[in-house]
Every structure is written in structure tokens, then in C-alpha cells.
Amino acid sequence: MAEDAKDPYHLASLSRGLEVLDCFTRRPEWGLAELSQHLGQNKATVFRVLHTLEQAGWLSKDAAGHYALGLRFHALGAAAMRREQLRWQALPPLQDLAEATGETVHVGILHDNAAVTVQIVEGTHAVRMHSAVGKRSPVHASAMGKALLAYLPDAEVEAMLAATGMERFTPATLATPAALREALHQVRQQGHALDEEELVPGLRCVAAPITDHTGRPTAALAVSAPKDRMGAARVADLIPRVKGAAARISRMLGAPSIAA
Incomplete structure (x- = not known):
């Protein structure tokens, strides 16, 4: 992380988003609390990332509040x-x-x-x-x-x-x-x-x-x-x-x- 902080081209917010997405290669669904615990980050930070990805169509959220990969990933994978x-x-x-x-x-x-x-x-x-x-x-x-x-x-x-x-x-x-x-x-x-x-x-x-x-x-x-x-x-x-x-x-x- 220290090296990333010195990199003038490194986007911390994008890095956090990619870190969240990488978790979905391990499990198909995550809840906010368990994902926050898994990443060792506070819920507010993780929620903002999840919300942004959901709004853009990269994640979807069910009625129980569980997140999964969204339709945009299916389209990207098909391409x-x-x-x-x-x-x-x-x-x-x-x-x-x-x-x-x-x-x-x-x-x-x-x-x-x-x-x-x-x-x-x-x-x-x-x-x-x-x-x-x-x-x-x-x-x-x-x-x-x-x-x-x-x-x-x-x-x-x-x-x-x-x-x-x-x-x-x-x-x-x-x-x-x-x-x-x-x-x-x-x-x-x-x-x-x-x-x-x-x-x-x-x-x-x-x-x-x-x-x-x-x-x-x-x-x-x-x-x-x-x-x-x-x-x-x-x-x-x-x-x-x-x-x-x-x-x-x-x-x-x-x-x-x-x-x-």
C-alpha cells in the first residue's frame, strides 16, 4: 500500500472497487457486513463502493441485501x-x-x-x-x-x-x-x-x-x-x-x- 500511495497515477477509489469485485470470484454473493469483515474495512466505505457498482450495473442487490455480479458483467464476459x-x-x-x-x-x-x-x-x-x-x-x-x-x-x-x-x-x-x-x-x-x-x-x-x-x-x-x-x-x-x-x-x- 505504501508503494501505491507514492504512485501519482494510482486511483485509490478504483483500487477499492476492484478489490470488492475480486471477492465475487471467491463467492457468488456477499452481504455488506460479511464483506466489510472479509476486507477489514468499515461498512460505510464498503457500502459506497457497493452502491456505486450497483448503480452502474456491475452488481445487483436482492431483497435480502445480498450483492451479486450484475448483467453488465455477463455482457462483458460474453464479449x-x-x-x-x-x-x-x-x-x-x-x-x-x-x-x-x-x-x-x-x-x-x-x-x-x-x-x-x-x-x-x-x-x-x-x-x-x-x-x-x-x-x-x-x-x-x-x-x-x-x-x-x-x-x-x-x-x-x-x-x-x-x-x-x-x-x-x-x-x-x-x-x-x-x-x-x-x-x-x-x-x-x-x-x-x-x-x-x-x-x-x-x-x-x-x-x-x-x-x-x-x-x-x-x-x-x-x-x-x-x-x-x-x-x-x-x-x-x-x-x-x-x-x-x-x-x-x-x-x-x-x-x-x-x-x-
């Missing part, structure tokens, strides 16, 4: 399970596509206004795109990001762009909402997205959406390569391969097929 399911069910199709094309293949989701890579298989070429799980890409300047944005409501896209801005990374970056709207319209019409050196000079990318069990696009698969291996003929060859792999993952997640 985490879907992400893990996506990561590992996507791996065999990614491996097959990387082997067939020799290029780096990755899957990403929208998180905190960015396209975040959750699974990747490196290509076999000596010169190739290098990435990593957890890498964040701007949604307006990446094929993966555009494949994810294309199926969102317009208001949600506009709110995201208002929060992130539209930084210009290369001369080819789409730097206006109007240009991006046109690109997203093309993605919906064609079923795939392209990155024409919009994020990194000399790097091109093809991406396609992945749908979940509801049929809603919630992830994207992308293949990236240097532009000297991504001429028009190569891109034309890759598009059905990328869409086919994305459709395969979608079927594994219980969704209807996406036309390749």
Missing part, C-alpha cells in the same frame, strides 16, 4: 468469449490463406475508435508487412478499418471521426468525411475494402468483413503486402481469396455465408 472465439477459430483460415498467398494475414475488430488486430499469421516472403496482436490502425486510413466502418450506422461513423479526426498519413489518405463516405459506399457495394498506400507508403491491403452469429459484420480479415507485389492483377486474384476466407470464418462463427 470476451466472442473475441476469444474469433481469435482461435480464425487461425486455421488465416494459416491457409497465408500459406496460399505468402502474404501476412490478420483479423481485427473495432475497439476504442480504432481497428485492433486480434490474430495474425505472418507471410513467408522475405519482405513483408510485420504486425502484432494488439496493433491499432486508424479506421479511415486502413482497409481493415474501412471494412469495419462500412456497416455501421452513419451517425456512429461520424461520432467516431469526430473523436479521432482524419489525420493524413500519406498523400493517398482519405482526409475528408465525404471521401470516406464514398469509399464506405464502395465497400458495401463490392464486399471488400482496399488500402492504396493510405496508411504506409509502399504498402497495399485488401480486407473483407467477417460476420458474427447474428449476421452483423463485427470483424475484418485483411491481407497486406508491398505495392510491388500488389499490382492490379494480384489484387484481383486476392479479393476472392480474402472474401472466401472471411466467409469461412463467418460460417465457423455461426453466421450466414458472405458471397465471395
